Structures are given as structure tokens and as C-alpha cells.
Amino acid sequence: MPVTAINQLPVIKVNASGSTEALDKLAAEEPLEIRLEFGDEQHRQTRNVSVTMRTPGNDAELALGFLFTEGIICDADEVENIAHCFAACDEDRQNVIQVALKPGVQPNLQNTGRNFYTTSSCGVCGKSSIHAIRTVSAFGSALPDHNSATAEILNGLPAILSRHQDIFDDTGGLHASALFTNQGELRLLREDVGRHNALDKLIGVALDQDLLPLNQHILLLSGRTSFELVQKAVMVGITIIAAIGAPSTLAVQLADEFNVTLIGFLRDGRFNIYTSAHRVKI
Secondary structure (H helix, E strand, C coil): CCCCCEEEEEEEEEECCEEEEEEEEEECCEEEEEEEEECCCCCCEEEEEEEEEECCCCHHHHHHHHHHHCCCCCCHHHEEEEEECCCCCCCCCCCEEEEEECCCCCCCCCCCCCCEEECCCCCCCCCCCHHHCCCCCCCHHHCCCCCCEEHHHHHHHHHHHHHHCHHHHHHCCCEEEEEEECCCCEEEEEEECCHHHHHHHHHHHHHHCCCCCCCCEEEEECCCECHHHHHHHHHCCCCEEEECCCECHHHHHHHHHCCCEEEEEEECCEEEEEECHHHEEC
């Protein structure tokens, strides 16, 4: 059975007129095991790196983005091949993907000494400490800081996002991460049942298209902003993060530490600026 991003299930819809039986579209959620193959040509080894709950689709981008934002690989050029693996199961679903590194490339596995399980609601669960996810950006403060956006452009981003969220329109159950220019032009968009998965997919395709660093762009998140989402954004040089929902306290602290402009509650023509307000032209 092929994996799909949308499933139809029988439901009972209840309203003031009574109840009816119908089929409802729901966003699919299934586990994806990410395996890493590395070593020289004569001594290849495979390690299970992570199991994450995700919306099926764009699995290669998810795996690539995950490995980069975790600091396991430094560049897409280190990857030789990404492919689904056969795994025996009753429904023959493609829920195992293997990333093969080029011979001689040594991944950084210091923070992945064990297999860890992450869920769609929290990509940080199970980490041994905050230090394990405070990875160092490959770009850091060396990038020029000329990014800015007007309040008018920021206020217009949610409507653009809504028009392009295809799976969300059908299911109402997905998060999205979108990359805009600082003039409000949509560059990339990815959806997933998990916030961190959607961003990993977005970063994966940006990395594959050689768009990094992203210091002249705006990242728009459809939900709330967590610590991990800010950490991933910092890894690719993003300096403006806007979200429809609220940030967490740790997200604000991390954004402030890395001089990232963090915006929350971006809806209905209003928003809050939590850090580095100098990039917003009001």
C-alpha cells in the first residue's frame, strides 16, 4: 500500500440539524526511521539515527534537513544517496529511509550516541541535555546583518501562506514552514503534522538547492515557536522568524542570544516582536 499524506476515514458529523455519516480527510501520521550509512569503501557501517513521526512525503528532504540541523553532516555534498529501504511489515509502507554518505565522510555523531524517538508534537523529547541541541551554526555572526522587513509585508504573509497550504486546506491538521524574501515573495513551503518536521523538510530542499545561508529571508511558521525551531533556523542563518502562534520562553531566550528577530501572534493585522526589533520597519 503506498504511503499518502491524506487519509479518508468514516466519521459522524454532528450539528444543530442532527448527525450524518461521512468520510473525513485527515493528515496522515506515520513513523519514519532515519538510517545513516558511512565509512570508507571497504568498511561501511549503518546506524539508526532517529525515529520521528511525520506526514509521509518529502522523506528525503526531511532526512537531509534533519541530519544538517542536528550537526551530523555539514553539507549536502557529503551525501552520496538517499533512498527508502525495504522493511517487512503487514502494510508494506515506506517508513525507513537510508542516507548514504560518500566514502571517507565522517559524520558528527557526538549528540546521537543512542537512537532517540521524537514525536510530531515535540522534536526535543529524549535529549540528554540542553547542550545536546545547542549546536553551533555554520554561519554565526560572520554574516552581514542587513535583513529587514516592513510591518505591511509581515502582515501580508499569513494570507499568502494560507493560499498555498494545499494539504491543510483538505485536512485542517498540518503545520507549515514557509520561506519568504524580505519583500514578501514566497520561495519555499513545506507541510507536515509536526512543526519540526515541516522545518526540516524546508531546510532540506533549501540545502539541496544551494540557497544557504538564508540571512536575507523571512521564516514563517504556521503555529507556535519552540526552542528547537529557533535552533534549526539559526543553523541556516535565518535572522527573522515570524509565527502565527506564540513563542516559548526558551525560544525567546535563544533568539535573543543569537540576535534573531522573533515575531509572534502574526494575524489579523497585528503581531508582537519579542527580540531584535531593529529589523522591523514600522
